[in-house]
Amino acid sequence: MPAARRKQSVRLAGELPARAPGEVLVWTDGACQGNPGPGGWAAVISWEDGVVEERSGGLALTTNNIMEMTAALEGLRAVPSPSRVCVVTDSRYLHDGMTSWLAGWKRRGWRTAAGDPVKNRELWLALEAAAAEHERVRWHWVRGHVGHPLNERADELAVAAIGR
Numbered sequence: 001m002p003a004a005r006r007k008q009s010v011r012l013a014g015e016l017p018a019r020a021p022g023e024v025l026v027w028t029d030g031a032c033q034g035n036p037g038p039g040g041w042a043a044v045i046s047w048e049d050g051v052v053e054e055r056s057g058g059l060a061l062t063t064n065n066i067m068e069m070t071a072a073l074e075g076l077r078a079v080p081s082p083s084r085v086c087v088v089t090d091s092r093y094l095h096d097g098m099t100s101w102l103a104g105w106k107r108r109g110w111r112t113a114a115g116d117p118v119k120n121r122e123l124w125l126a127l128e129a130a131a132a133e134h135e136r137v138r139w140h141w142v143r144g145h146v147g148h149p150l151n152e153r154a155d156e157l158a159v160a161a162i163g164r
Contacts, residue, residue, distance in 0.1 A: 016148065017140040022048060023084040026075035029144070029154035030067025030091065033162055039067040040161030042154045043075030052150070053078070056157040058164035067158065068094045069123045073130055081133035090144030090151060097124060098131070098139045 019025055025046040032039035040058035047053070055074055059067075068091040079085055089095050102124060105111065110118045118124065131137040142151055 015142055015146075017086050017088055017138070017142075019046075019048065019086070020084060020138075023086055023138075024048065024079050025086050025088060025150070026072070026079065027088045027150040027154045028068065028071035028075050028091075028094075029089070029151070029158045030064055030069070030071050031155065031158040031162055032062060032064040032067055036061055036063050038062070038163030039064065040158040040164060041067040041071035041074065042157030042161060043071050043078060044150050044154045044157070045075060045078055046150060054153070054157055056161040056164075058161040060163055065091070065093050066120060066123065069097075069120060069127060071154070071158065072098075073123065073127050076127070076130040076134065076137070079134070082135040084136045085131075085134050086138040086140055088140045088142055088151070090142055092141065095139050095141040098127060102128065 017025060027044040030039065030041045038058065038060055039062040040056060042056040045053040055078055068089065072087050072089060072094055075087060076085060105118045110121055112118055142148065144151060
């Protein structure tokens with residue numbers, strides 16, 4: 001594979017992502033009433049031309065982490081591949097899982113550093129596969145509920161989708 005087409009994941013820090021040329025921003029959020037309980041997920045896709053697309057859904061019995069992961073998975077699946085994508089999340093679990101923990105889990109046979117089985121393995125594998133379909137996926141963490149319009153919209157959609 002030529003270097004220009006190499007797939008990679010990049011970890012970013014900071015509050016708001018700067019859109020790289022040709023990049024699609026996918027703002028994600030998950031919500032749950034109880035944990036476990038009914039939950040919802042949302043992905044707000046911001047295309048480079050300014051168009052914004054919204055997707056959401058829910059489950060009757062789930063966890064907040066599963067909804068956060070599902071939001072990212074559905075967002076990645078909604079973007080034609082291969083594309084340059086920045087997944088924006090307020091979930092440290094999702095962000096750190098995709099940028100830091102995944103490689104170690106695989107090395108340890110899907111065990112945590114403490115030796116326990118990794119929770120949500122099927123979703124981690126699905127996220128890894130969906131990201132691999134794209135030219136590049138960046139994972140960007142933002143603090144939630146601080147007033148960024150697309151993060152707030154993803155939260156509104158996820159809450160509205162609870163149990164749907």
